[in-house]
Amino acid sequence: xxxxxRISGCIADSIVDGPGMRFVVFVQGCPHHCPGCHxxxxxxxxxxxxxxxxxxxxxxxxxxxxxxxxxxxxxxxxQAKVLCELGRKIRELGKNIVVYSGYTYEQLLKKGExxxxxxxxxxxxxxxxxxxxxxxxxxxxxxxxxxxxxxxINLKKMREQDTWELIERPEG
Ligand code: SF4
Numbered sequence: 001x002x003x004x005x006r007i008s009g010c011i012a013d014s015i016v017d018g019p020g021m022r023f024v025v026f027v028q029g030c031p032h033h034c035p036g037c038h039x040x041x042x043x044x045x046x047x048x049x050x051x052x053x054x055x056x057x058x059x060x061x062x063x064x065x066x067x068x069x070x071x072x073x074x075x076x077x078x079q080a081k082v083l084c085e086l087g088r089k090i091r092e093l094g095k096n097i098v099v100y101s102g103y104t105y106e107q108l109l110k111k112g113e114x115x116x117x118x119x120x121x122x123x124x125x126x127x128x129x130x131x132x133x134x135x136x137x138x139x140x141x142x143x144x145x146x147x148x149x150x151x152x153i154n155l156k157k158m159r160e161q162d163t164w165e166l167i168e169r170p171e172g
Contacts, residue, residue, distance in 0.1 A: 003082045004050040008042040008074060012059065012066075018098030018127060018144055020067025023060050027074035027083070032102035036135035038146070042074035053086040061093055068096035068126070077101050077108060080117040087124035096126040096156070098144075105130045105153055105166055126156040127169060143171040 008026040011017075017024045026039065028048030041047065060069055069090050076083055076099050087097055099121065101108060105128060112119035122128065129144055130151050137147040144152065154169035161167075 003053075003085070005053050005056075005079060005082045005086065006045075006048050007051045008039070008048040010051075010056065010059070012063070014070065016144065017070040017072055017100075018068065019096075021065055022068055022070045022098070023056075023063070023066050024070045024072055025056060025086075026072050027076050027079050029078050030073050030075040030102060031078065032075060032132050034102065034133040034135075036138070037133055039073065045078075048074075053082060053089070056086060057089045057093070060090060060095060066095065068098065070098040070100070071125075072100045073102075075102050077103060077111065077118055077121065080115065080121045084117050084120045084124060087121060091124060097124060098127045098129070099125040099155075100129045102132045103130065105151070109164060122155055123159055126154075126159075128153040128155050 006028040008028045011024040014022045014024045026042055028042055029045035030043045060066055071083055090097055108118055130153055131149050134147045134149050137149050139148050152169040154167045157167045
């Protein structure tokens with residue numbers, strides 16, 4: 001792989017960032033600045049540290065109990081190109097991918113008109129949790145999400161049906 005990924009850190013055993021046991025990569029840099037954000041240390045685009053994506057692949061490969069990998073943040077779609085490279089390797093391992101974004105799905109499609117890697121990343125992932133965290137809509141009962149505006153979008157089904165038309169995934 002050519003480029004490094006700027007990250008804030010990784011967690012190897014999360015059960016709250018998508019289905020099953022997950023390896024979570026918190027990317028560094030976020031333009032959204034949602035009030036009440038739980039990860040404010042991830043906002044600075046010059047913060048965090050550079051990580052070799054190959055090392056992340058090795059860590060994921062080393063644990064057969066891992067269901068998949070989650071790209072969280074920070075804003076993953078600000079580093080879409082390098083995450084596509086990493087995502088392809090993770091898919092080769094047979095693991096699924098969850099991606100979080102402070103952009104809505106519709107905003108990502110628009111962004112993808114000038115940045116094809118954004119669309120490529122959407123096609124590689126299986127589940128998208130979209131939209132900013134909105135404090136007034138905070139709800140602790142939601143699965144994998146912080147506020148009611150955020151949606152669980154079934155990218156896997158959309159990929160299989162070869163459509164960009166949004167298909168939401170029910171909880172569970
Ligand atoms: S998009 Fe996520 S990381 Fe960025 S400010 Fe909002 S809640 Fe925080």
